[in-house]
Every structure is written in C-alpha cells, then in structure tokens.
Amino acid sequence: MRFHTRKWVKPEDLNPNATLFGGQLLAWIDEEAALYTIIQLENSKIVTKYISEINFMASAKQGDIVEIGIEVLNFGKSSITLKCEARNKMTRETILTVDKIIMVNLGDDGKPAPHGKTKVEFVKDRLKS
Incomplete structure (x- = not known):
C-alpha cells in the first residue's frame, strides 16, 4: 500500500473526547480516494459509489500526523475498487481500515462510463511517451 497524503490533526478536527473526529477522518479518506481515482482514470468526473x-x-489526538494509504484491488469497466488504511505517521499504528471503496467514472452526461484502464499507472510513466 502506498501512503500519499498526510494530515495534521488540529483542534478543529477533534471530537468532545479530544481525539480525532471519525467523520473528519472519513472526509479525508473520501477526498484521497477521489484524488487517487482522478489521477488513475485521467478524468475529474468521478463519484464515490460504495464504502464498506x-x-x-485506534484514535489520534491533536498534533498527530495521520497518513492515508490507498491500494487498488480491481479495475471494473466503469469503476475502480480501492482499499484504504489510515495510520499514525510517527508510530505506524493503524487508526482505521476500509476494505473496499468503489469509485465510478462518469461521462459528460453524468452517467457511468467505461474508463479503459486495467492496471495502476504512474504519472511519471505517462509523461515519458
């Protein structure tokens, strides 16, 4: 799994227990899954279909650095299936796991559209051609 994003837990991210609010972490994960999918499918028109x-x-507290990892499980005809882990950057302790996130590629009409991708691609490799 590749960890692409780091987030610093700030006071506004905390719940009444003074730990990271789960909804905030899920928002970060949804955004990371969207960005990852946009880059992989080379289309900014994508939506989250399913989160398992x-x-x-574990929890995180103010001042912790949370890193979010994404791994591709499968490429569908119009979708990509990911898994995710959020962990403490300094201790490597896993904070949260999501076994399956399905993101769907959309066409100009806003409906699911084939993306033609079958494997993970890296932007640096696309730039060589």
Missing part, C-alpha cells in the same frame, strides 16, 4: 465496513482500531 469501516474499522476504527
């Missing part, structure tokens, strides 16, 4: 069970394993 979310497993909170």
Whole structure:
C-alpha cells in the first residue's frame, strides 16, 4: 500500500473526547480516494459509489500526523475498487481500515462510463511517451 497524503490533526478536527473526529477522518479518506481515482482514470468526473465496513482500531489526538494509504484491488469497466488504511505517521499504528471503496467514472452526461484502464499507472510513466 502506498501512503500519499498526510494530515495534521488540529483542534478543529477533534471530537468532545479530544481525539480525532471519525467523520473528519472519513472526509479525508473520501477526498484521497477521489484524488487517487482522478489521477488513475485521467478524468475529474468521478463519484464515490460504495464504502464498506469501516474499522476504527485506534484514535489520534491533536498534533498527530495521520497518513492515508490507498491500494487498488480491481479495475471494473466503469469503476475502480480501492482499499484504504489510515495510520499514525510517527508510530505506524493503524487508526482505521476500509476494505473496499468503489469509485465510478462518469461521462459528460453524468452517467457511468467505461474508463479503459486495467492496471495502476504512474504519472511519471505517462509523461515519458
């Protein structure tokens, strides 16, 4: 799994228990999944279709650095299926896992559209051609 994004837990990210609010972490994950999908499918018109069970394993507190990792599980005809892990950057302790996130590629009409991708591509490799 590649960890692409780091977030610094600030006071406004906390719940009444003084730990990271789960909804904030899920928003960060949804944004990361969207950005990852946009880059992979080379299309900014994508939507989140499905997020499986979310497993909170540890908490984070103010000042912690959370990193978010994404891994591709499958390329569908108009979708990409990802898994995700959020962990503490300094301790490597897993904070949360999501087994399956399905993102869907949309056409200009706003409906699911084939993307033609079958494997993970890196932008640096696209620039060589």
